[in-house]
Amino acid sequence: MTFRWSRWSPQLALVPAGLVTLVAFIGAILWTIYLSLTRSRRLPEYEIDWSEWGRQYERLFKDDAWMISLQNLIVLGLGSALAIVFGFILAAMIDREKRGESLFRTVFLYPLAISLIVTGAAWRWMFNPELGVEHFIHSIGLTWVNASWLARPETAMYGVILASVWQSAGFYMALMLAGLKSINSEIWSAARLDGVGLFKLYTEIIIPMMKFTFVTCAILLSLGVIKAYDVIVAMTNGGPGQSTYVPAYFTIQALSAKGNLGFASAAAVLMLVITAAVFLPLVLLTAWQQRRSGATR
Amino acid sequence: MPRVSFEHITKTYGLMKVLDDLNLRIDDGDFLVLLGPSGCGKTTLLNLLAGLLDVTDGRIMIGERDVTDLDPKDRGLAMVFQSYALYPTKTVHGNLKFGLSASKLPRDEIEKRITWAAKLLQIEPLLHRKPGQLSGGQRQRVAIGRALVKNVGVFLFDEPLSNLDAKLRTEMRLEIKKLHDQLKSTIVYVTHDQIEAMTMATKIAVMNAGVIQQFGTPDEIYERPANLFVAGFIGSPAMNLRKAKLALANGKTEAIFASGVRLDVSDYPFVAPPQNGNEVIAGLRPEHFTLAATEGAAATFTVPVQYAERTGPDASAYFSFEDDLLALRVDPDIAARLTPGQSMGVSYLKGKTNLFDAHTGQRL
Amino acid sequence: MNDMTASHKALGAEIAVRSAPYFPRKKKVITGRSIAVIVFLSICALFFCVPLYVVIVTSFKTMDQIREGAMFALPNVWTLEAWDHAWNSACSGTRCEGLKVGFWNSVAILIPSLILSIGLSIVTGYALALWNVKWAGPFLFILFICAFVPFQIIMFPLISMTASLKVYGSIWGVAIIHAILAMPVLTLIFRNYYKDIPQEIMSAAVMDSGSFWKIFFEIILPMSGNILIVVLILQITSVWNDYLIGVTFGGMGGQPMTVNLANLITISTGTVRYNDNMAAALLTAIPPLVIYFFVGKLFVQGITAGAIKG
Known part of the structure; x- marks a missing residue:
């Protein structure tokens, strides 16, 4: 084969992206994994004591804040799942009742456009113990209601969940709405002719048909939960105490506030592992989806 | 260029x-x-x-x-x-x-x-x-x-x-x-x-x-x-391809179909000399048939009409022949008059036959 | 959603855009069920609007009125004092120069990061989709994985690298990191879009010109209008709304507006001026909200296409 410039220019065009991938992603990940095996504290150390290479991980699992973080991850995941349910209900209603579709869509989606710091600021203010919603509720006589969730360790996580749901429900609604619109409109007519009840129609026909949409939403939600950081900073800063720590927050705290590099790296590696656990089904799903669409083509 | x-x-x-x-x-x-x-x-x-x-x-x-x-x-x-x-x-x-x-x-x-x-x-x-x-x-x-x-x-x-x-x-x-x-x-x-x-x-x-x-x-x-x-x-309707056996007798070379119909191929320009009993496939173009006994035809035989179709200026007629259809190019007026089941005498013109080796599929 | 053709091509958006065939609706008589649905939707809409309403009214109130505690009441006196304060003199850390510093930092971060990220990923997507390059499949797969990687796992190495390149702690550091982190997703979006360009057009272009760059600039780029706008909006909003990268790489001099805002609202010393906080929050939210209300459809396309960014 003779040298042909035309064959090399597309390859050369990939070099910057290839370098970025190689250095900033693959290299950086390996670097962090390596650091997690060392005793690095404020500054990186590159000696690995192979007799106790897992010491950072051991420390991690003895650390209360990390265990709280994992626990909160699950709580936040389950709680945020409400956004999918909520999103589906909204989408189903908007889809059936076309009146005001664009107005409702606009309203439900706007929180998505703003920064989570702003979202956090707004909800932090709403949950203000002295002047917030609680004050308002008490002032209309319902003094037994407790609405300053962020002030108490037991309820602070629920405040975060509420803000997350508020922020993301519209997104899942948009995905669900698209999924619903892709359903052949004849199904609705057929169901009406057969006299199928509305509830039965949804639970037995529509929702099974939207499997793929639901799975996608669930995976996107999980990935979002693992990455949740901004909203914690803006609403609670991890507090009260360490009650709203999540892995993303914990890791950055360990690095920037505590200056414990090896420890933070170990936490980051575990975050990657959790992500992979969520991500793997997505890869399989995509592969399956592609094969299916390839088969029907 | x-x-x-x-x-x-x-x-x-x-x-x-x-x-x-x-x-x-x-x-x-x-x-x-x-x-x-x-x-x-x-x-x-x-x-x-x-x-x-x-x-x-x-x-x-x-x-x-x-x-x-x-x-x-x-x-x-x-x-x-x-x-x-x-x-x-x-x-x-x-x-x-x-x-x-x-x-x-x-x-x-x-x-x-x-x-x-x-x-x-x-x-x-x-x-x-x-x-x-x-x-x-x-x-x-x-x-x-x-x-x-x-x-x-x-x-x-x-x-x-x-x-x-x-x-x-x-x-x-x-x-x-x-x-x-x-x-x-x-x-x-x-x-x-x-x-x-x-x-x-x-x-x-x-x-x-x-x-x-x-x-x-x-x-x-x-x-x-x-x-x-x-x-x-190549060709539409496609060439009729039928199995036959070569028979050399009396200075004549004939392809004999399973039904006994004999096709005179004496004038065929064989590349290699034909052998008696050679299995061949005879290719007959639809347009080289006539719907009447013709003087000096390569073969003349009688077959029942299956159906006819007209495509504007052209028409094709299909006859049953040895468990299969035989396609003929015919005059549109005649095609209109054909009725299914009717037996017709057809002739194939001399010098228009294609012969292929039944085993290799190559032209002889 | 009928015109959501662009994100058809985009990753993860498959489910978002299978728009239904359009059926003209007959005029219906309002049924009881319709009324119930609309009432329910309206209540939900109210729930979505309440925080925005509270933030807006608070930002126009005086601290005296806020201390009375009537959170949902309209301002007695509408005043821009808090807005002025938030923009010009609110404190972020030890500096009390208002959010305008962060605003201009955000703008300064936005421009280079847009150019870098879109420039890098559009060319990569073009090469991967339309040219016969070696290892295209594995490379795409790696990019797909990179799009999901949590930031924390690459955070320290990136800090070290930017520090050694002397861009750590400046708007350039933030912009470069934005470009790097956005590259996988944007590349996949562009690549999926370009994959649908008919092969014969590329063949014709290869026979006519054969030049990688000439074909890109003369044929492909003019065909990318839709996807470019979608990506542009996606990138503007995500860079503007980012906090983590800004706070990590901005140091003292390159903090974007969100970092200023976060510092302002998490401050716990002295008397908290809630009206300033809310005005600051609104100031930060206005640019993306303006985009959202003007080109909402494109925004939704981008957000679903870039969904995996999470």
Whole structure:
């Protein structure tokens, strides 16, 4: 084969992206994994004591804040799942009742456009113990209601969940709405002719048909939960105490506030592992989806 | 105008061999049609010539140049695509001009060529429109124009008429033929439509399963198909192919069908002397039958009518013959009078029989 | 959603855009069920609007009125004092120069990061989709994985690298990191869009010109209008709304507006001026909200296409 410039220019065009991938992603990940095996504290150390290479991980699992973080991850995941349910209900209603579709869509989606710091600021203010919603509720006589969730360790996580749901429900609604619109409109007519009840129609026909949409939403939600950081900073800063720590927050705290590099790296590696656990089904799903669409083509 | 030759071309995709040691020579000014069913490798061959695909092995020559390792733009050819492949964001003028972007021509020469091509193809009023505003036929002309402006010796066409309706297709067929006569260029034209092949080509290469089955003029291909594939592929209704046994007796050579019908093939130009009892396949063109006992016919026999169909000026009649249908080209008036079940005497003209070896499928 | 053709091509958006065939609706008589649905939707809409309403009214109140505690009441006196304060003199850390510093930092981050990220990923997507390049499949797969990687796992190495390149702690550091982190997703979006360009157009272009860059600029780029706008909006909003990268790489001099805002609202010393906080929150939210209300559809396309960014 003779040298042909035309064959090399597309390859050369990939070099910057290839370098970025190689250095900033693959290299950086390996670097962090390596650091997690060392005793690095404020500054990186590159000696690995192979007799106790897992010491950072051991420390991690003895650390209360990390265990709280994992626990909160699950709580936040389950709680945020409400956004999918909520999103589906909204989408189903908007889809059936076309009146005001664009107005409702606009309203439900706007929180998505703003920064989570702003979202956090707004909800932090709403949950203000002295002047917030609680004050308002008490002032209309319902003094037994407790609405300053962020002030108490037991309820602070629920405040975060509420803000997350508020922020993301519209997104899942948009995905669900698209999924619903892709359903052949004849199904609705057929169901009406057969006299199928509305509830039965949804639970037995529509929702099974939207499997793929639901799975996608669930995976996107999980990935979002693992990455949740901004909203914690803006609403609670991890507090009260360490009650709203999540892995993303914990890791950055360990690095920037505590200056414990090896420890933070170990936490980051575990975050990657959790992500992979969520991500793997997505890869399989995509592969399956592609094969299916390839088969029907 | 250069000739084009493929020498020992092999093309594999992974483990699949699409073309194996293929040789083909296209002479100066020839209009070669690569004809074959879809998936036969004809488009692959065209793309190899264009340089859009790389050969696995072998050599492609254009004129005296080995172009095997050249970039498509440097091969000195132009191509017209099935979907026209016009650049949607450019005007017609821009499309033609981009066709010249590889050649470093002065601006006035570029404009001269565009004007020339536009005039030749009668697309001058469209020069400032975008492809989206053109009809199918107009787009086709622009696509041809984009090839013309390059002023090259070899034009490639990849099923260019298959997206047009029947009427436009006939028009464009004539137009492309006229262009070829005018420009005297070498054309390689891929199609699966035998009418296009028969009407336009000076040479046809019939391909199947990556192998060139026959290469010759349209008449040769039609009159003397080289094997069973070509015989069955060319012609509509297709040639009637029936098993028979050769019998040599009394200085006569006859093909005897299972039903006992005897076909006189004494005048057949056998390549090798025929042997008594040879198993052959006889190919009978539908249009070489007559619906009456004819003096000096190769065979005359009686068969029952199955059905007849008329396609405007033409008509075909189908008779049952040895558990299968025998297709005949008949006069439309007669076709209208045929009733199913009716027995008719038919004759086959002398000297029009094709004989193939029953085992190898090759012409005898 | 009928015109959501662009994100058809985009990763993860497959489910978002299978728009239904359009059926003209007959005029219906309002049924009881319709009324119930609309009432329910309206209540939900109210829930979505309440925080925005509270933030807006608070930002126009005086601190005196806020201390009375009637959160949902309209301002007695509408005043821009808090807005002025938030813009010009609110404190972020030890500096009390208002959010305008962060605003201009955000703008300064936005421009180079947009150019870098879109420039890098559009060319990569183009090469991967339309040219025969080696290892395209594995490379795409790696990009797909990179799009999901949590930021924390690459955070320290990136800090080290930017520090050694002397861009750590400046708007350039933030912009470069934005471009790097956005590259995988944007590349996949562009690549999926370009994959749908008919092969024959590329073949024609290769025969006509053969030049990688000439084909890109003359043929492909003019065909990318839709996807470019979608990506642009996606990138503007995500860079503007980012906090983590800004706070990590901005140091003292390159903090974007969100970092200023976060510092302002999490401050726990002295008396908290809630009206300033809310005005600051609104100031930060206005640019993306303006985009959202003007080109909402494109925003939704981008957000679904870039969904995996999470």
